[in-house]
Amino acid sequence: MIAILVKSAIQLILLLLVAPLVTGVIRTLKARLQTRRGPGIAQPYRDLFKLLGKGMVIPDTASWIFSATPYIVFGTAALVGLMIPMTATDAPLSLFGGVLAVVYLLALGRFFLALGGLDTGTSFGGLGSSREMTISAIAEPAMMLAIFTVALSANSTNLSEMARSAVSQSWRFLAPSQMLAFSGLFIVLIAETGRIPVDNPATHLELTMIHEAMLLEYSGPYLALIEWGASIKQLVLMTLLVNTFFPFGLSSNWMVSSLSLGLLFYLLKLFLLAGCIVLVETTNAKMRLFRVPELLAVAFILGALALISTFLF
């Protein structure tokens, strides 16, 4: 019990600290790739700190749903982060829920975020909610198929178990099914974290925005919580990808020495994945909303192929 609490506390702190860092790294890398200087890796921290200290304007059309949403978005993301192996194979709360709980808890956060968008009464909020729920609905089957492929080869939906099985067969990621599943899940990651070519995190143009449209009325600490939650969610999905497919350097225990080595490997893998995301973002233009289903259909087919190839090879 105490062990779980200590591990949870360590992982929670890690989660809260690393999440904005990854966002900062992605932004900086992207800026460099576009020959801009960029605001620096620490900018997301500065943003959060500043927003947390500000006052906020609550739209007078909004109900308690609007105020509850930031807490729920943050809470679900943080809880999900505790179920996922970050630096060590056994995640603090892996008994409490596996990959299915992760997917559905994130869906709970999204459910409220979409309600928060509708609660303000503007067309923008509704537009964002509608698009967010649409994209997530068609991303879900693709995500599940890819996850099933991994879960079936590990014979468990428990994330620690999945990581452990990946560690035990460390070159498994070369198997066709794993590579296909990874590519499918990568597309889903792009869609779920609202990145180009699905959504553009850097724009407030109503024709293109999805995620940002729901947040338009949020300000101050509420905005900070949602942004923080979103970056934790991004971190969680990225961790899911790097640690279930490439479990290198995952520490098998919670000793300080192996943990810090694990952390080093983990950050390295994260930054590599961030690099991939940046490459995709820089080399692609944003898609029209109604082209996104085609992209996600590709992810679905990759997932289905991954499943089929588990018993072909």
Added chain:
Amino acid sequence: MNQIPVSQAFLGGMILYAAAGLVGLVCARQRNLVRIVACTLAALGAVLEGVASFAVIKDAHETVISIPSGSFFLPYTFRLDPLSCYFNLALAVVGLAVSIYSLGYLKGFDSKKPVGVFCFFYSLLLISMTAVFTAVNAVPFLIAWELMALAAYFLVSFEHEKDETRRAGILFFIMSHAGTGALLVAFLLLGTWAGSFDFPAFHLAARTLTPVQRGSLFLLFFLGFGVKAGMIPIHVWLPAAHPAAPSNVSALMSAILIKTGIYGIMRVSFDFLGIPPLWAGLLVLAAGTASAVLGVLYALIEPDLKRMLAYSTIENSGIILMALGAAMVFRSYDRPFLAAVALAACLFHIFNHAVFKSLLFLSAGAVVHATETRNMERMGGLIRRMPLTALCFLVGAISISGLPPLNGFVSEWLSYQALLGGFGSTLSLTRIVFPIAGSLLALTGALAAACFVRAFGIGFLALPRSSQATHAHEAHPSMLAGMGALAALCIALGVGATLWIPVLDPLVVQLVNTNVSGNLVLAGGIALSSGSPNGGTVAPAALAGLLVLLTLLPGILLVVWRRHGRRVPGPTWDCGLPGLTEDNEYTATAFSKPLRMIFAAFYQPRREIQTEFEVSAYYPTSIRFESGVEPAFETHLYTPLKERILARAGRLRTIQAGSIHAYLAYIFITLVVLLLFGVRS
């Protein structure tokens, strides 16, 4: 509890139901008296039924109650076995909540409406459904089945002055009888082959049947029960009838009436027919998947709140059938443990759906009563005017979307585990079916979430969209009590899932002879497991607790650090236009527009815009907009079918020319043929 109190409680409950009905008929004039007495009696009856059913399940003890002939026109036997009692328990729970709700809801009826008659048919529905679940012979079963359909028909057409309601009632009547026709044939065949119409005889006869006999019986039963279960494509009555009925009846119908179909399929495929053939299980799985996905797709575009809920019932019925089909497939692969897990998922979802769907229908009833419309586009802002109703609806919406930590999540989680386990159940190519079904279940879940974000967001949030919504009032306290009890149950069943799973044990043992809770509940009752070693686990209660903790954490930190600035209420950003009105809000139609376009191949949406103008098209004087989707099953299946039947019937008319001589000749010929037949045999 020993046997006598169980049977006394059961019969007492039935008598109280009957008394409620009689009160409705006898003192039909005293509207208030009838309402209070009948609803109270029905609620008390439900309590007794619930106690009796729960006792049977808990002790896993089969109780047979016989009423000798003489007191009625034929001897009647009720058998309370765990399976019957599980459905009866769901009925009792929903019946109790709905009866309490009705106490206030019936008050809102128009003064010309016969409340007494309503109470009579309401009680008849409760009695007949109880009788359906507990019948042990095909004849009383079919009588109860028909009584149930009749009572439901009269309740559906209660507001018969509306054209739409009458049509819905007739459609329900026809579909219901077509289904009963299939059941009748099936029971007659099975009765002939088994030599008796008693259910235990059916069970024993299963071994002697040939595969062809079993297969045809299964198909007939599946068709007959599938109509009631709201399975696509024989679902068309459901989205018409459920919204047309008064909301308390809609709740009862959606929550329990469709479960009679599920009960029938379970009874047939696990009790009567022995181990089903592989194709039967795959058929149920496929039908369930199709119903789930198509049901939720229809629900998504429906602007009518109650019709949306009816479509969502089709979806949930599909999810239940998916788990049931998986259980049947595992049984034919001889994987009793996997079958037990799938059955646990199925049974759990049956109860969950009964609870959250009745909750949603009751909340919708309160809303419809307050706003005088079923159209979401004319609601809005109700969270301020009806905060408690809104909260109840929100709980139901989260549950039905399968989101943790409420009950819908747990049963969907079990379904996923069963489907994933199915991948290892066989080495044949069939195994690919399970993960694909699982991913479609994920699609269904995500679409359901979108659907209920739309329903709650458009119906309850932001600005009121009509003057009725502006002046809506909170529901009657008894209505709130009924809804509140169900909402609390949604939370309890989710958080206390590990306590509920052992309740399912006797049923699973009865059906597949495997104990399930010992493997599913782990770690001293904290976590739920997939049953396989090192398999997936989930701890709903711990998740709920941690979720609350982590949700509150930032709030507490902000207060402690005193980092939070002032909260200032301000107007919503209106793009610089003069003020935000309800016309600026996103509508339900707009909300589902992207999905309507993505699934255009299925919806076949059509849109018509007519603009009238005098000078230029840019200055219209009036615009007429119409949009809709193609009701695929109606146009491609039912309309041709109807036309063909009418054409055949028209041809038959030639022998019915109205000539008395011809009719006398028919009678004579019939008589001669019958005599010949009689002499020969």
